[in-house]
Structure formats: structure tokens, C-alpha cells
Amino acid sequence: MNFLSELEKRSGKVNAALDELLPAAGEYPPIIHEAMRYSLFAGGKRLRPVLALASAEITGGSTEDIMPAACALELIHTYSLVHDDLPAMDNDDLRRGMPTCHRKFGEAMAILAGDALLTAAFELITRCPLRGRITPERMIRVVAEVASAAGTAGLIGGQVVDVISAADRIDGETLAYIHRNKTGAMYRVSVRTGAILSGAGEEDLERLTGYADHLGMAFQITDDILDITGDDQLMGKPSGSDLKNNKATYPALYGMDEARKMAALEADMAVRCLESFGPEADFLRELVWFVIRRSH
Amino acid sequence: MNFLSELEKRSGKVNAALDELLPAAGEYPPIIHEAMRYSLFAGGKRLRPVLALASAEITGGSTEDIMPAACALELIHTYSLVHDDLPAMDNDDLRRGMPTCHRKFGEAMAILAGDALLTAAFELITRCPLRGRITPERMIRVVAEVASAAGTAGLIGGQVVDVISAADRIDGETLAYIHRNKTGAMYRVSVRTGAILSGAGEEDLERLTGYADHLGMAFQITDDILDITGDDQLMGKPSGSDLKNNKATYPALYGMDEARKMAALEADMAVRCLESFGPEADFLRELVWFVIRRSH
Numbered sequence: 228m229n230f231l232s233e234l235e236k237r238s239g240k241v242n243a244a245l246d247e248l249l250p251a252a253g254e255y256p257p258i259i260h261e262a263m264r265y266s267l268f269a270g271g272k273r274l275r276p277v278l279a280l281a282s283a284e285i286t287g288g289s290t291e292d293i294m295p296a297a298c299a300l301e302l303i304h305t306y307s308l309v310h311d312d313l314p315a316m317d318n319d320d321l322r323r324g325m326p327t328c329h330r331k332f333g334e335a336m337a338i339l340a341g342d343a344l345l346t347a348a349f350e351l352i353t354r355c356p357l358r359g360r361i362t363p364e365r366m367i368r369v370v371a372e373v374a375s376a377a378g379t380a381g382l383i384g385g386q387v388v389d390v391i392s393a394a395d396r397i398d399g400e401t402l403a404y405i406h407r408n409k410t411g412a413m414y415r416v417s418v419r420t421g422a423i424l425s426g427a428g429e430e431d432l433e434r435l436t437g438y439a440d441h442l443g444m445a446f447q448i449t450d451d452i453l454d455i456t457g458d459d460q461l462m463g464k465p466s467g468s469d470l471k472n473n474k475a476t477y478p479a480l481y482g483m484d485e486a487r488k489m490a491a492l493e494a495d496m497a498v499r500c501l502e503s504f505g506p507e508a509d510f511l512r513e514l515v516w517f518v519i520r521r522s523h
Numbered sequence: 524m525n526f527l528s529e530l531e532k533r534s535g536k537v538n539a540a541l542d543e544l545l546p547a548a549g550e551y552p553p554i555i556h557e558a559m560r561y562s563l564f565a566g567g568k569r570l571r572p573v574l575a576l577a578s579a580e581i582t583g584g585s586t587e588d589i590m591p592a593a594c595a596l597e598l599i600h601t602y603s604l605v606h607d608d609l610p611a612m613d614n615d616d617l618r619r620g621m622p623t624c625h626r627k628f629g630e631a632m633a634i635l636a637g638d639a640l641l642t643a644a645f646e647l648i649t650r651c652p653l654r655g656r657i658t659p660e661r662m663i664r665v666v667a668e669v670a671s672a673a674g675t676a677g678l679i680g681g682q683v684v685d686v687i688s689a690a691d692r693i694d695g696e697t698l699a700y701i702h703r704n705k706t707g708a709m710y711r712v713s714v715r716t717g718a719i720l721s722g723a724g725e726e727d728l729e730r731l732t733g734y735a736d737h738l739g740m741a742f743q744i745t746d747d748i749l750d751i752t753g754d755d756q757l758m759g760k761p762s763g764s765d766l767k768n769n770k771a772t773y774p775a776l777y778g779m780d781e782a783r784k785m786a787a788l789e790a791d792m793a794v795r796c797l798e799s800f801g802p803e804a805d806f807l808r809e810l811v812w813f814v815i816r817r818s819h
Contacts, residue, residue, distance in 0.1 A: 256684050345641060
């Protein structure tokens with residue numbers, strides 16, 4: 228498998244679906260739909276939808292039917308970036324080399340665009356067709372799990388602790404909490420969304436959940452490493468911006484060598500969670516090494 | 524019926540349910556749950572949940588079983604107030620005589636508290652027990668309708684046009700759009716939530732929808748009138764604040780007498796939508812006059 232072209236193919240399908248499922252830019256009132264689309268189509272690997280689709284695939288579901296729910300995960304990810312970038316939060320002017328949403332559309336519209344992306348996510352989940360393995364009960368479970376992962380026991384909780392800890396030196400436990408929730412919870416619910424809608428058994432669900440948890444940690448540690456060693460192009464934000472913002476990172480807390488070892492260990496554990504799956508899980512395996520390789 | 528004591532009884536039940544359904548203030552990370560609860564319990568008549576419960580009641584549903592969905596509507600209302608008050612939006616320091624969320628907890632936490640209330644709303648809907656008339660299909664329909672009413676075709680759309688129109692003189696059509704969406708969409712989906720979960724037929728659903736649309740207009744016009752004539756206590760915000768913010772209002776556009784007539788007409792039409800219901804709809808009828816009487 229040529230992993231990169233496979234990833235590109237899959238994220239291309241997600242982009243096409245997002246374009247189809249979101250209100251057109253001209254729909255009234257146009258400015259909010261422009262702002263939503265501006266941030267949504269500013270780039271990105273679509274990792275969360277891709278994880279959901281791959282999970283559906285290896286548990287016997289229809290990637291086509293779960294696509295709206297997969298797209299919902301990207302909407303939530305984008306909303307969190309738009310709000311994180313706001314002056315009251317990280318106050319970032321650029322993301323992926325382009326003006327952030329509030330720099331382009333103003334602060335009020337960026338707040339509303341984030342709100343609208345989050346709201347639209349829940350509407351999208353309900354647009355999965357109720358056929359094949361997608362039962363109403365499974366759809367409700369996905370709404371509940373996505374809301375929980377995006378809420379104060381997940382994404383928002385992680386962001387809250389990140390915000391209130393920004394100026395302090397924080398310990399390893401707090402750092403792990405931030406990443407387990409700010410990044411990890413959405414990775415976890417992404418694989419679970421694909422698997423639940425596909426009627427996966429609880430054992431497969433557990434395996435995929437373990438995979439996502441370790442993948443999320445590997446990704447986050449690697450992100451911290453890249454913030455120091457990487458170039459701006461690869462990161463989509465100025466390298467050193469975590470240092471600028473005095474943020475706690477794995478290299479800062481454990482040293483660069485140890486952080487690299489931790490990332491490799493998490494990657495290894497992620498792959499091991501997939502042991503009971505056959506070659507149909509190769510894409511998810513390769514994805515782990517893709518995430519890690521970025522740091523070397 | 525003593526309407527006021529009946530309203531108080533019902534909103535008291537909603538308050539008790541909100542307290543039970545929301546994460547405790549001490550739950551980690553505590554500051555976000557404190558901020559959510561601060562804004563949620565700052566007062567308010569709980570009109571949206573009360574509308575949902577009353578709709579369930581007159582269409583044969585269980586008010587107890589739909590309570591989590593009714594509470595979800597109040598969470599969405601509160602989130603919209605928290606974000607509307609932000610410096611980038613209306614920049615209000617006080618709401619109901621108390622510091623607004625961002626004045627009390629800082630801007631970052633107010634943005635996150637709003638996000639968290641919106642997210643928790645969708646989780647709450649899924650916590651209605653699947654028994655009696657509440658089927659999974661009806662629950663999914665409610666998730667879809669609430670997301671749509673809260674999104675850019677409803678609440679957010681109205682707020683967007685309100686924000687971008689604030690500095691201009693706007694026409695009657697635009698003003699009607701703002702209110703139909705900013706306030707009206709959530710009233711409408713409130714009665715629909717109660718009726719759909721109770722398995723109401725499409726005809727009753729239409730009647731209740733018409734009721735809510737006219738009630739919402741009556742409420743909004745009255746609100747505009749009170750902003751000029753009312754006292755701060757009754758309004759929960761400084762009177763004249765719409766004028767201060769150069770906002771379009773019904774009295775500004777049509778004159779005070781005409782605005783009063785319009786409110787009375789909307790109230791009349793709201794009550795007429797309930798003609799086919801018996802005395803079980805008396806509470807909803809009285810509610811209309813309660814809304815109108817505030818302006819006299």
C-alpha cells in the first residue's frame with residue numbers, strides 16, 4: 228500500500244462529502260457560511276473522519292452510510308480550532324499559513340462560526356441513512372458519545388485545564404490529562420463512531436478504543452516534538468509557538484530523547500491493539516507510523 | 524388557575540432537574556462547571572422547557588420522561604446568552620443585575636462555558652428514557668430539529684443578521700427575520716420537542732408550531748416595548764440598552780402604538796392555534812396573556 232496516496236484518496240472523499248453536506252457559502256446569511264467553510268477547508272488531514280471510516284471498514288460497516296457522522300467529527304475539530312485561536316484564548320493570527328477565522332471575519336463572526344460548526348455536527352450525525360447496520364439505537368449512542376467526548380469530560384475539559392495551566396509549570400499528570408481530553412477524546416470517539424454505527428461487538432470496540440488512545444498520545448507527543456524541531460510548513464503553525472505561549476510540552480517536561488521514546492512506545496502499543504485484525508487493518512497500522520515519522 | 528403560581532411550580536421542577544442533570548460544580552475541572560451553573564442558575568422563567576413540558580402534557584406524553592430534552596432547550600438558551608454578552612458581541616456587563624459570565628469568569632472561560640452548555644444539550648436529549656411514547660426514531664428527530672433550530676437556519680442565523688445589522692437602519696423584513704430566527708426558532712422547537720417525543724400527530728404538531736411562532740413574535744415585540752418603557756428589574760437588563768446599542772426594534776420601526784397592536788394581534792393568533800384543544804391547553808393560553816401583560 229502506498230500509504231500517503233491512500234490517505235489522500237480517503238481525505239479527498241471526506242472533503243467532497245463535507246462540501247456536499249455543509250450549507251453553500253451563498254446561503255443566507257452568507258457571511259456565517261463563508262466563515263464556516265473558510266475554516267473547514269483551510270486544509271488538514273481529516274484524520275478524525277478517516278479514523279471513523281477505517282473503523283467502519285474493518286468492522287463490516289458501510290463507509291458511505293456513516294460518512295455524515297464522520298464529517299461531524301471534522302466539524303467539531305474545526306470548531307475547537309476556531310475558538311482556540313480567539314484573542315481571549317491562544318490569540319493566534321495564523322493557522323496553516325492563513326489568517327485565522329477571527330482575523331479574516333472578525334471576532335464576533337468567529338465565535339458564531341465555531342458555534343455553528345459544533346451545532347451542525349449534531350445535525351449531520353442524524354443524516355446517516357437508517358439502513359444496513361445503522362439502527363436508530365446505534366445512532367443515539369453515537370450522539371451521546373460524541374457529545375460526551377466533545378464536552379467537559381473530553382475536549383472542552385482538556386482545553387479548560389490547558390487554559391488555566393498555561394502560565395504555570397505543570398506536572399506530567401496534568402499534561403497527560405490535557406492531551407487525553409483535548410486531543411485524545413475526539414480520536415477515541417472517532418473510531419468508536421465508525422465501529423458503533425457498523426454494529427461492531429464490544430471486544431472489537433475495546434480494541435479500536437485502545438488503538439485510538441495510544442495513537443492520540445503518539446500524535447500529541449510528536450506534535451510537541453515538532454513544535455521544537457519542525458518547520459512551520461509541516462506544522463501549519465509557527466514552530467516554537469508552544470514555547471512562546473509558555474505551554475507545557477512533553478520535551479519540556481521529560482527532555483527530547485525521553486519524549487521520542489514515549490512517542491515510539493505509544494505507537495507500538497497502538498499497533499498491538501490491532502493484533503486480532505487481519506490485513507484489512509493495515510491502513511490503521513500504517514497511520515501510526517505516519518504519525519510518528521513526522522518527528523524524525 | 525393561578526397562572527403565576529402554576530408557572531413557578533413548573534419552572535421549579537425544571538430547576539430541580541437541571542441541578543440533577545448537570546455535572547456538579549466541584550467536578551473536575553471545577554471552574555467550567557461553576558461557570559456553566561453560574562449562568563444557568565442566574566434566574567429566568569425557563570419558558571422553553573416549560574413549553575416543551577406543556578406540549579407533552581396536552582399530547583398525552585410523560586413530562587417526567589421528556590424532562591432531559593426540555594432541560595436541553597434551556598442549556599441552548601443559556602449558551603446563546605453567554606456568547607451574546609461577550610465583548611466581541613453585545614459587550615454586556617450585567618444580566619439580571621448580576622455580572623455576566625465573562626465579567627465573572629473571564630472571557631476564555633465564558634466562551635468555553637457557552638460551548639460546554641451547547642454540547643451538553645445534545646447529550647441531555649439522549650438521556651430521555653426510551654420507554655412509553657419515546658422511541659429511538661422520535662429521539663433522533665428531536666436531535667435533528669433542535670440542531671437545526673439552534674444552527675444557521677435558526678438561532679445562530681438570527682444572531683448573525685442581528686450582529687451585522689446593528690449599526691444600520693434595517694427594514695421590517697430583516698427585523699422579522701432576526702426575531703423569527705434568534706428567538707422564534709427555539710420557541711418553535713421547544714413545543715415540537717415535547718410533542719414529537721409524545722408521539723403527537725402531524726396536525727397537533729402543526730397547531731402547536733403555529734402557537735409557538737405567534738407566541739415568539741408576541742414575546743419579542745413586547746420585549747422591544749419593555750426596553751423603552753419597562754424598568755430594569757422586570758427586564759433583567761438595563762432598559763434602553765437596545766437604543767444604546769443602536770439596535771432595530773419594533774417601536775423604533777413602527778412606532779409604539781402600532782407595536783402594541785402587533786403584539787396583541789400575535790397573541791390573539793397564538794391562542795387561536797389552540798382552538799381544537801380543550802381545557803388541558805389552558806396553561807398555554809394563559810402563558811400568552813402573561814407574555815403580553817408585561818408591556819402594560
